[in-house]
Amino acid sequence: MALKVELKPGEKVVIGECVITNGDQRARFLIEGSSPILREKDIMTANLADTPAKRIYLAVQYMYTSRDPAAFHDDYFALIKDLVQAAPSAWPLVESINNLILTGEMYKALKQAAKLMAYEKDLLDNAKRDAGVRQSRQPDLKSA
Incomplete structure (x- = not known):
């Protein structure tokens, strides 16, 4: 089952050992797999x-x-x-x-x-x- 993530402009998320920073617009995406995921508020x-x-x-x-x-x-x-x-x-x-x-x-x-x-x-x-x-x-x- 995929995890749906919505990010505000500039918000960060950690997926595995990578930090992803959202651009200047709201983004929504689905993550499939077993990599660890952390939203910015939990980092x-x-x-x-x-x-x-x-x-x-x-x-x-x-x-x-x-x-x-x-x-x-x-x-x-x-x-x-x-x-x-x-x-x-x-x-x-x-x-x-x-x-x-x-x-x-x-x-x-x-x-x-x-x-x-x-x-x-x-x-x-x-x-x-x-x-x-x-x-x-x-x-x-x-x-x-």
Whole structure:
């Protein structure tokens, strides 16, 4: 079954190891075959990978688009180890990603890695909010 893709002017798509940039008009095409495909909104770059979960997503993306996914396993598992040490509650998502990678379901692993990024964002947002609450509860020692 073919995948139908519509691209906005200037939008990019990765097919296999190639980046395709659309011209100045909207385009629609069908892709047949088993090459990995990523739309621009799902592409992570090294510059954007500024958190542990984003770096994990990038490693999984490299595995998904590479002819040799195993070449990225060492980096991936090192990143996973660091993340789980810092946030053990992320283990269920990490375990799911690991199982998908080990069974060769890279696209599904990438989608789970996106969920890991959302989970990380929630953790960071909650930590910031909790820190703000603690600061606002501090007594004002100057007026005492």
